[in-house]
Amino acid sequence: xxxxxxxxxxxxxxxxxxxxxxxxxxxxxxxxxxxxxxxxxxxxxxxxxxxxxxxxxxxxxxxxxxxxxxxxxxxxxxxxxxxxxxxxxxxxxxxxxxxxxxxxxxxxxxxxxxxxxxxxxxxxxxxxxxxxxxxxxxxxxxxxxxxxxxxxxxxxxxxxxxxxxxxxxxxxxxxxxxxxxxxxxxxxxxxxxxxxxxxxxxxxxxxxxxxxxxxxxxxxxxxxxxxxxxxxxxxxxxxxxxxxxxxxxxxxxxxxxxxxxxxxxxxxxxxxxxxxxxxxxxxxxxxxxxxxxxxxxxxxxxxxxxxxxxxxxxxxxxxxxxxxxxxxxxxxxxxxxxxxxxxxxxxxxxxxxxxxxxxxxxxxxxxxxxxxxxxxxxxxxxxxxxxxxxxxxxxxxxxxxxxxxxxxxxxxxxxxxxxxxxxxxxxxxxxxxxxxxxxxxxxxxxxxxxxxxxxxxxxxxxxxxxxxxxxxxxxxxxxxxxxxxxxxxxxxxxxxxxxxxxxxxxxxxxxxxxxxxxxxxxxxxxxxxxxxxxxxxxxxxxxxxxxxxxxxxxxxxxxxxxxxxxxxxxxxxxxxxx
Numbered sequence: 226x227x228x229x230x231x232x233x234x235x236x237x238x239x240x241x242x243x244x245x246x247x248x249x250x251x252x253x254x255x256x257x258x259x260x261x262x263x264x265x266x267x268x269x270x271x272x273x274x275x276x277x278x279x280x281x282x283x284x285x286x287x288x289x290x291x292x293x294x295x296x297x298x299x300x301x302x303x304x305x306x307x308x309x310x311x312x313x314x315x316x317x318x319x320x321x322x323x324x325x326x327x328x329x330x331x332x333x334x335x336x337x338x339x340x341x342x343x344x345x346x347x348x349x350x351x352x353x354x355x356x357x358x359x360x361x362x363x364x365x366x367x368x369x370x371x372x373x374x375x376x377x378x379x380x381x382x383x384x385x386x387x388x389x390x391x392x393x394x395x396x397x398x399x400x401x402x403x404x405x406x407x408x409x410x411x412x413x414x415x416x417x418x419x420x421x422x423x424x425x426x427x428x429x430x431x432x433x434x435x436x437x438x439x440x441x442x443x444x445x446x447x448x449x450x451x452x453x454x455x456x457x458x459x460x461x462x463x464x465x466x467x468x469x470x471x472x473x474x475x476x477x478x479x480x481x482x483x484x485x486x487x488x489x490x491x492x493x494x495x496x497x498x499x500x501x502x503x504x505x506x507x508x509x510x511x512x513x514x515x516x517x518x519x520x521x522x523x524x525x526x527x528x529x530x531x532x533x534x535x536x537x538x539x540x541x542x543x544x545x546x547x548x549x550x551x552x553x554x555x556x557x558x559x560x561x562x563x564x565x566x567x568x569x570x571x572x573x574x575x576x577x578x579x580x581x582x583x584x585x586x587x588x589x590x591x592x593x594x595x596x597x598x599x600x601x602x603x604x605x606x607x608x609x610x611x612x613x614x615x616x617x618x619x620x621x622x623x624x625x626x627x628x629x630x631x632x633x634x635x636x637x638x639x640x641x642x643x644x645x646x647x648x649x650x651x652x653x654x655x656x657x658x659x660x661x662x663x664x665x666x667x668x669x670x671x672x673x674x675x676x677x678x679x680x681x682x683x684x685x686x687x688x689x690x691x692x693x694x695x696x697x698x699x700x701x702x703x704x705x706x707x708x709x710x711x712x713x714x715x716x717x718x719x720x721x722x723x724x725x726x727x728x729x730x731x732x733x734x735x736x737x738x739x740x741x742x743x744x745x746x747x748x749x750x751x752x753x754x755x756x757x758x759x760x761x762x763x764x765x766x767x768x769x770x771x772x773x774x775x776x777x778x779x780x781x782x783x784x785x786x787x788x789x790x791x792x793x794x795x796x797x798x799x800x801x802x803x
Contacts, residue, residue, distance in 0.1 A: 277371020330387035342684025486665035561657035595623025669755035686789035751777035
């Protein structure tokens with residue numbers, strides 16, 4: 226027997242013994258002899274956890290914590306509906322109402338989670354009510370799980386209530402706008418009641434790319450509904466008050482850009498690792514490395530140069546991106562949007578080109594969406610404003626059924642100006658419809674629940690060894706720090722966007738940067754900005770929810786709850802004397 230064979234036999238024997246040991250430890254841990262009464266036993270866990278959950282909810286209701294916050298939500302959201310005005314248009318009212326209602330509900334539920342979670346065990350321990358539980362054959366982990374579930378059941382209930390009120394308030398705002406428009410069509414537009422009702426109903430059937438004036442698809446929808454010509458419809462709309470005509474356009478924007486679930490596909494920078502290595506190797510081989518520069522600084526400068534060239538499109542050049550997202554919604558002629566901001570090195574002046582006047586501070590670009598080899602390829606050429614966020618709408622046919630989309634842009638401006646997109650900061654995003662507003666609202670609710678689940682785990686853990694006031698103060702402080710970590714990183718100049726000079730990159734700076742990053746990761750509770758997504762009609766997306774849920778709930782949340790179980794197991798809360 227040679228050495229390799231002997232090593233393989235011993236390695237296999239050791240692995241077998243290790244597996245047997247792990248299996249024995251797991252079996253002992255989940256048996257009734259696994260520590261305190263009940264150990265980690267799984268048999269009958271569902272009933273015992275449910276009992277602790279019901280007890281936790283009952284205690285919260287008796288303490289007026291849950292009922293008080295529920296009453297606050299019930300009163301506040303209708304008040305927001307009455308007072309939210311935005312910019313005075315129907316779109317502004319809906320956006321402000323959603324911001325106030327869901328933003329306020331998320332903040333209130335975070336405070337409730339901290340208060341309710343921190344009192345869940347600490348008050349019972351202080352009042353010795355815990356003795357009646359721990360002396361029963363119920364493992365400590367089931368007590369902790371039941372407390373956490375009690376907090377989360379309350380959160381889900383109140384968040385569901387807030388979401389329902391938000392949805393009803395949004396629909397009520399739209400219905401109020403339609404009722405007012407119907408009255409104005411009768412009084413100013415001189416339509417019969419049946420015609421006015423049909424005209425308002427046709428607004429839900431408007432299709433096509435939004436436009437102003439007589440080019441708007443609203444004109445076609447109204448003409449078909451009331452049996453008039455486009456000119457007659459235009460004359461009728463001119464008789465309406467100016468705010469009503471503006472609201473017609475804003476309502477169409479509301480339907481297409483807010484009350485919808487859209488996938489947002491940002492263009493991202495590719496991986497330049499190999500290119501950086503090639504350029505650095507060539508510079509080193511040709512002895513052209515900057516004198517006095519470290520290797521890290523040279524590589525960072527090369528990366529910045531490659532990224533800058535990738536984000537810029539010279540005169541006559543074209544750039545194409547291959548994006549992949551969820552499958553688009555089928556069945557209707559929906560529109561998609563390309564949201565971008567053009568940046569330039571020098572401001573262009575007004576010029577006439579091929580009979581077309583190009584105004585100053587604009588740039589002529591050609592956009593192409595879809596595969597150029599297929600019939601569903603779409604392209605548009607237009608002069609777009611510079612240094613302003615702009616949204617181009619194009620029919621959605623260019624998106625493949627598997628969610629693949631080719632996006633290309635060509636710089637056709639004759640004034641020889643370079644177009645620049647700040648891609649790392651989201652200057653170029655494609656949005657297309659993947660579902661109705663209800664889908665976006667539901668995903669936003671789930672996104673709000675993820676940080677609440679983490680907060681609940683931290684609060685329950687704190688209640689196992691801290692008093693209610695101390696635990697509440699500490700968890701609330703951690704929540705505030707977690708919410709302001711972006712501001713802290715910017716204040717200390719340790720963000721990824723900040724590249725300090727070489728002499729500033731001292732050991733102290735690196736330690737500060739690593740500390741802030743580690744603290745930010747540890748205190749992160751999974752903020753997906755659900756309200757911001759709703760305001761732009763963007764769905765949070767199932768992949769993002771799954772990723773954040775696994776990272777913050779299944780990993781961080783479970784780790785914190787495990788610490789809570791270990792702490793509670795080591796506390797001598799009560800003893801069974803035989």
